[in-house]
Amino acid sequence: MKKYLLAGAAALTCFFAGISVCSAQTALFIYNDGVGTPNQGTYSAGSSFTFSINLAFTPGGNVSNLEGLSYWFTQRSPVGAPFNFAITLRDVTGSPFTDLQTPGLTYPQNLNPTNANDLGALLASGATPLGAGTYFVANITISIANTAAPGEYVISNTTAGGKTSVITDSAGHTFAIPEADYIIDVVPEPATWLAPSLGLAALLFSQRRRIFRLWRAA
Secondary structure (H helix, E strand, O other): OOOOOOOOOHHHHHHHOOOHHHOEEEEEEEEEOOOOOEEEEEEEOOEEEEEEEEEEEOEOOOOOOEEEOOOOOOEEEOOOOOEEEEEEEEEEEOOOOEEEOOOOOOOOOEHHHHHOOOOOEOOOOOOEEOEEEEEEEEEEEEEEEOOOOOOEEEEEEEOOEEEEEEEOOOOOOOOEEEOOOOEEEEEOOOOOOOHHHHHHHHHHHHHHHHHHHHHHHH
């Protein structure tokens, strides 16, 4: 039977209070969009982008290995509406985590501010739990609303509440995944600044011709 992961009180207490028995374990998300700064990109409103998620894992405390994870994304900044981002694809091709927590995931998964369904997965049935290492989780594609205003936005994995992102080991122990941010710089669409630029160029050209005619007439 599939094990749906929930961030139990013990796991959250362990993570937030920093109890010594749990302090050795780590589970960190690493994002990479393949261009420039791995966890940051510049895009126009109405466009889409894709970044990979890798999970850096070290066992410790009561978490002895890695068998799966649950995670969601949220619009971290700005806080509150408008919510301009939606997940349009989760691709686990090439990941060891293929037993999906939400197999029939429907799109778009709007970040308002958090997407609705668990994006995580477990190892394939019968697979040996993983030890320390960095493991590919998925490629995530995000769309930006046409109406998104220029500016900086931050999305991240969830870290609190009923949708806390967690890992689990083969014994069912969980550990909350700390916040990992992806920074989005939204810029105006090319059409919105190209038209004024062309208008200015045309004006300068016409003024140049006028000055040239006046000079010849003199």
